Amino acid sequence: MPKLGTSIRITSAVAAAALLAVVVAGAASASRQKQSGATITGAGSTFVSPLVFQWQAAVGAALGDTLNYAAVGSGAGITQITARTVDFGASDAPLSPDQFTACNGCEQIPWALGGTSIMYNLPGVKNLLHMDGPTLANIFMGQIKTWNDPAIAKLNPGVSLPSTAITIAHRSDGSGTTYNLADYLSHVSPAWSSQIGVGTAVNWPTGVGGKGSSGVAAIVASTPGAIGYADVAFALANHLKYFAMKNNSGKFTTPGSRGILAAASSDQKPAADNSLSIVDPPAKYPNAYPISTFTYVIVPLQTSKAADMRKFLFWAVTHGQAGQYTAKLRFVPIPKSVLVVAEKAIAKIHS
Amino acid sequence: MSAQGLTGPGLRLDRLPRRRRVNRLMEGLAWLSAAIAIAILGIVVFDVARRGQSELNLNLLTKAPINFSLTNAPQGLANAFAGTLVIVGLATAIALPIGILIAIYVNEFAAASVRNLVILVLDILAGVPAIVIGIFVFLLLVVGSGQSGIKGALSLAILMLPFVARTTIEVLALVPNSLREASLGLGIPAWRTTLSIVVPRAIGGILTGTVLAVARVAGETAPLLFTSSVVGVKTDWNPAHALQTIPVAIFELSESPSPQDHARAWAAGFVLLVFILFASLGSRWLVTRSHRKITGR
Amino acid sequence: MSSADISAEPTRRPFTGRRVRFGDVVLQVVAGAAALGAVVLVGLIVWKVVDGSRLAIVKNGWGFLTRIAWNPVVGKELYGAASFLFGTVVTSFGALLLATPIAIGVALFLTELAPRVVRAPVTALVETLAAVPSVLIGLWGIYVLGPALRSSIEHWLHAGLGWIPLFGPQSAAGASVFTAIIVLTIMILPIVSSISRELFLGVPHELKEGALALGTTRWEMVRGVIFPYARGGIAAALILGLSRAMGEAIAVTQVIGGSPTIQWNLFSTGDSLASKIASTYQGAVTNLQLSSLIYLGLILLVLSLAANITAQYIVRSVARKHGITRGGHA
Numbered sequence: 001m002p003k004l005g006t007s008i009r010i011t012s013a014v015a016a017a018a019l020l021a022v023v024v025a026g027a028a029s030a031s032r033q034k035q036s037g038a039t040i041t042g043a044g045s046t047f048v049s050p051l052v053f054q055w056q057a058a059v060g061a062a063l064g065d066t067l068n069y070a071a072v073g074s075g076a077g078i079t080q081i082t083a084r085t086v087d088f089g090a091s092d093a094p095l096s097p098d099q100f101t102a103c104n105g106c107e108q109i110p111w112a113l114g115g116t117s118i119m120y121n122l123p124g125v126k127n128l129l130h131m132d133g134p135t136l137a138n139i140f141m142g143q144i145k146t147w148n149d150p151a152i153a154k155l156n157p158g159v160s161l162p163s164t165a166i167t168i169a170h171r172s173d174g175s176g177t178t179y180n181l182a183d184y185l186s187h188v189s190p191a192w193s194s195q196i197g198v199g200t201a202v203n204w205p206t207g208v209g210g211k212g213s214s215g216v217a218a219i220v221a222s223t224p225g226a227i228g229y230a231d232v233a234f235a236l237a238n239h240l241k242y243f244a245m246k247n248n249s250g251k252f253t254t255p256g257s258r259g260i261l262a263a264a265s266s267d268q269k270p271a272a273d274n275s276l277s278i279v280d281p282p283a284k285y286p287n288a289y290p291i292s293t294f295t296y297v298i299v300p301l302q303t304s305k306a307a308d309m310r311k312f313l314f315w316a317v318t319h320g321q322a323g324q325y326t327a328k329l330r331f332v333p334i335p336k337s338v339l340v341v342a343e344k345a346i347a348k349i350h351s
Numbered sequence: 352m353s354a355q356g357l358t359g360p361g362l363r364l365d366r367l368p369r370r371r372r373v374n375r376l377m378e379g380l381a382w383l384s385a386a387i388a389i390a391i392l393g394i395v396v397f398d399v400a401r402r403g404q405s406e407l408n409l410n411l412l413t414k415a416p417i418n419f420s421l422t423n424a425p426q427g428l429a430n431a432f433a434g435t436l437v438i439v440g441l442a443t444a445i446a447l448p449i450g451i452l453i454a455i456y457v458n459e460f461a462a463a464s465v466r467n468l469v470i471l472v473l474d475i476l477a478g479v480p481a482i483v484i485g486i487f488v489f490l491l492l493v494v495g496s497g498q499s500g501i502k503g504a505l506s507l508a509i510l511m512l513p514f515v516a517r518t519t520i521e522v523l524a525l526v527p528n529s530l531r532e533a534s535l536g537l538g539i540p541a542w543r544t545t546l547s548i549v550v551p552r553a554i555g556g557i558l559t560g561t562v563l564a565v566a567r568v569a570g571e572t573a574p575l576l577f578t579s580s581v582v583g584v585k586t587d588w589n590p591a592h593a594l595q596t597i598p599v600a601i602f603e604l605s606e607s608p609s610p611q612d613h614a615r616a617w618a619a620g621f622v623l624l625v626f627i628l629f630a631s632l633g634s635r636w637l638v639t640r641s642h643r644k645i646t647g648r
Numbered sequence: 649m650s651s652a653d654i655s656a657e658p659t660r661r662p663f664t665g666r667r668v669r670f671g672d673v674v675l676q677v678v679a680g681a682a683a684l685g686a687v688v689l690v691g692l693i694v695w696k697v698v699d700g701s702r703l704a705i706v707k708n709g710w711g712f713l714t715r716i717a718w719n720p721v722v723g724k725e726l727y728g729a730a731s732f733l734f735g736t737v738v739t740s741f742g743a744l745l746l747a748t749p750i751a752i753g754v755a756l757f758l759t760e761l762a763p764r765v766v767r768a769p770v771t772a773l774v775e776t777l778a779a780v781p782s783v784l785i786g787l788w789g790i791y792v793l794g795p796a797l798r799s800s801i802e803h804w805l806h807a808g809l810g811w812i813p814l815f816g817p818q819s820a821a822g823a824s825v826f827t828a829i830i831v832l833t834i835m836i837l838p839i840v841s842s843i844s845r846e847l848f849l850g851v852p853h854e855l856k857e858g859a860l861a862l863g864t865t866r867w868e869m870v871r872g873v874i875f876p877y878a879r880g881g882i883a884a885a886l887i888l889g890l891s892r893a894m895g896e897a898i899a900v901t902q903v904i905g906g907s908p909t910i911q912w913n914l915f916s917t918g919d920s921l922a923s924k925i926a927s928t929y930q931g932a933v934t935n936l937q938l939s940s941l942i943y944l945g946l947i948l949l950v951l952s953l954a955a956n957i958t959a960q961y962i963v964r965s966v967a968r969k970h971g972i973t974r975g976g977h978a
Binding site for chain 2: 236237
Binding site: 370371373374377378380381382383384385387388389391392395398399402449452453455456457459460461465468469471472473474475476478479480481482483484486487490491509512516540541542543545546563566567569570571572573576577580598601602605606613616617620623624627628631632635636639 | 783
């Protein structure tokens with residue numbers, strides 16, 4: 001009996017010592033933390049997350065701050081900043097008046113500009129396929145069920161399309177990318193507008209839900225015949241093809257810098273709440289990619305971390321837009337007119 | 352308690368061959384069931400090891416993850432391993448003393464009806480789904496003030512508490528009364544008797560119960576989604592911040608489209624599984640060894 | 649850990665009738681506070697969850713339980729729990745149906761058939777299956793079990809028995825209710841088996857040997873003596889397994905696909921209460937949606953509490969009936 005007691009005693013002593021060491025290390029690092037810059041925590045849009053993650057390392061080097069970001073979807077970002085469980089929220093969908101009221105003293109600031117790609121997985125078809133708004137709406141509503149449907153064939157003459165069934169991959173969580181797509185489809189399809197509507201989450205008539213843009217990309221990548229939607233950076237990262245969308249001038253454009261920048265010229269003046277709408281631009285912007293969007297950071301006007309937030313956000317809308325961060329992800333630096341409004345809004349943050 | 356169907360026509364001798372065949376069939380099915388159960392465990396462990404081996408290297412423990420990497424730079428899950436140690440450690444530090452105190456009260460002080468009530472409450476608490484505990488801690492602590500490692504630890508402690516308390520109650524009851532009476536007879540006060548004599552006597556069983564509870568809780572994901580999921584990539588030991596944990600990291604990586612992410616999820620899962628198997632089987636082996644020493648078998 | 653051995657109160661009370669010291673009072677108060685805290689905790693959990701779902705309860709009332717809807721579009725918001733309730737019921741009862749024979753088989757193997765040397769290790773292995781984290785079983789379900797089931801059992805069942813609504817067309821993306829059922833089966837197998845094992849160990853030797861002496865085969869003895877004796881306990885074990893299956897969120901949400909409909913096809917996607925909460929709470933956009941998710945959590949809590957309390961009641965009444973005659977405990 002004494003021998004067993006000893007071995008248990010030794011084990012428990014070692015475990016207790018390890019526990020103590022961990023707790024002490026935590027306390028030590030906590031006190032160290034206070035001296036080396038602030039920790040800024042944010043949550044929200046997966047659309048902008050590739051860019052924010054690029055910023056994480058840079059912010060540490062340039063400003064000495066630690067940036068934590070959880071890509072949980074625009075919907076969650078709005079909810080979390082409303083509940084003040086994070087320091088900032090990120091959403092591609094502008095806040096509604098109700099959400100502004102609920103957020104109680106928040107403002108939204110446009111801080112990035114990108115495009116939603118409609119990704120697809122169709123093995124055996126090498127060409128870049130064309131698509132237009134009304135057809136896309138019918139696909140997402142479940143009325144077009146196979147790839148060789150006449151509507152799709154009409155847009156892609158000379159391409160032999162297989163009879164594979166179309167599987168829709170959509171977002172299961174509250175998503176600004178969903179908002180962007182639904183906004184676009186409502187503009188181009190009266191049926192979509194009346195039956196489904198616009199929102200960060202909608203009642204999808206068909207399809208499989210994925211969590212986050214990466215969840216949708218995962219479904220598309222693993223399911224032949226699937227169509228999904230996400231910021232173009234996700235399509236690039238997963239080597240997924242995306243449609244060239246027909247805009248109002250009749251041209252088929254892709255979500256690259258040229259298409260997104262052209263779309264951004266269609267709305268240069270942010271509204272009173274700093275929101276802009278650049279989906280489905282009119283014909284006088286012939287190069288525009290019709291499913292582009294600004295994306296916003298949502299901050300409380302009054303916060304104890306005001307100085308750090310202003311520093312970080314100024315950096316984000318200026319240095320953060322530099323080509324080294326944005327170019328390979330197909331984000332476009334925000335135009336001058338929008339930058340001016342953004343900087344004014346950032347200056348309003350106070351403690 | 353009558354044995355049903357065992358008299359009269361049920362035991363006919365002329366039906367014996369058939370009855371023996373049915374018996375063989377049933378025995379075979381029982382063997383098959385055991386084989387299935389063990390096979391499942393074996394397949395899962397084997398699959399986890401095989402699929403994680405490409406990422407099972409030192410990078411996993413030392414390098415930070417790179418969110419949304421467009422290159423193939425080496426990355427790991429250092430932040431998750433650190434966070435798991437901190438959060439599970441804190442959870443144990445919270446649950447263990449409270450569990451022992453509850454067991455002391457139930458076993459040494461409480462009247463029979465109170466004892467039964469508290470044990471019933473502990474059994475009910477053990478049955479509350481982990482995700483509901485997550486909602487509870489979220490509503491109570493996270494809304495309005497943010498996530499943190501300590502809040503995650505608290506939710507895990509609530510999950511551990513019933514196990515720790517129940518096993519401690521059982522081992523305290525096993526400590527012979529003669530020990531208590533001898534101690535009291537020597538003039539040692541009751542509180543001293545409990546803390547310095549009874550509890551240390553049962554410490555083996557208490558630690559076994561704690562290790563099993565830790566093994567169970569180290570793999571819990573749902574409550575941590577609510578309390579400690581908005582995390583950074585750098586290795587952080589500070590429980591006042593939200594910390595990444597291995598189960599949450601696996602959950603997030605499992606939904607990613609990248610095969611390297613999946614391999615990293617398997618690899619981290621393998622490390623977690625090895626730890627849990629070690630703790631689970633190791634503590635059981637220690638218990639069996641102590642039983643053998645006591646009973647001489 | 650057995651919840652079946654609430655033995656008769658041991659006769660010991662050496663602390664009563666002694667001179668009470670200050671330290672004794674302090675210890676009793678502190679320990680009593682801890683015990684009280686546990687009781688208060690359970691009440692607090694119930695209260696907080698009810699409080700969080702209040703908005704949804706007021707808006708929806710009882711209709712929530714029967715409505716098939718989950719429309720989060722602002723201005724058209726409509727939520728209902730019916731499809732998730734259906735999913736929870738189908739997945740947990742399905743898992744119970746599959747797990748019960750295997751678990752009882754394992755328990756019988758360990759108590760009646762296995763060579764003595766093998767009993768302890770095999771018992772430990774089966775209980776270790778319970779220790780495998782649910783997120784790992786879910787990960788394994790997505791990338792190993794799901795595809796394997798798709799190409800084998802699901803395919804055969806659909807090809808051969810496709811006219812039965814249960815075995816309809818397979819979902820394109822690989823996630824399915826069937827995979828979720830198998831995953832849950834694996835997770836509740838150890839619980840049901842370990843409780844059954846302890847029950848079978850508690851059957852008095854005299855009864856078993858008496859039956860065998862009458863000339864019964866082992867199976868007839870099991871059927872005629874063990875099962876009737878342990879009937880109540882087995883019921884409790886099943887209910888506890890069911891409760892565990894109902895509460896599992898992570899592994900289910902990884903493999904079930906998340907579609908809010910009621911349909912009988914096991915091979916298409918679905919959703920359950922716990923799985924919906926896990927997949928959606930982070931993305932809850934409005935207060936009503938968040939509150940509706942918590943309402944789902946409340947329904948889940950009520951179901952699992954009901955199952956648990958029933959099981960505990962059965963366990964205690966069975967223990968009371970058999971508690972005194974616990975002979976032959978191996």
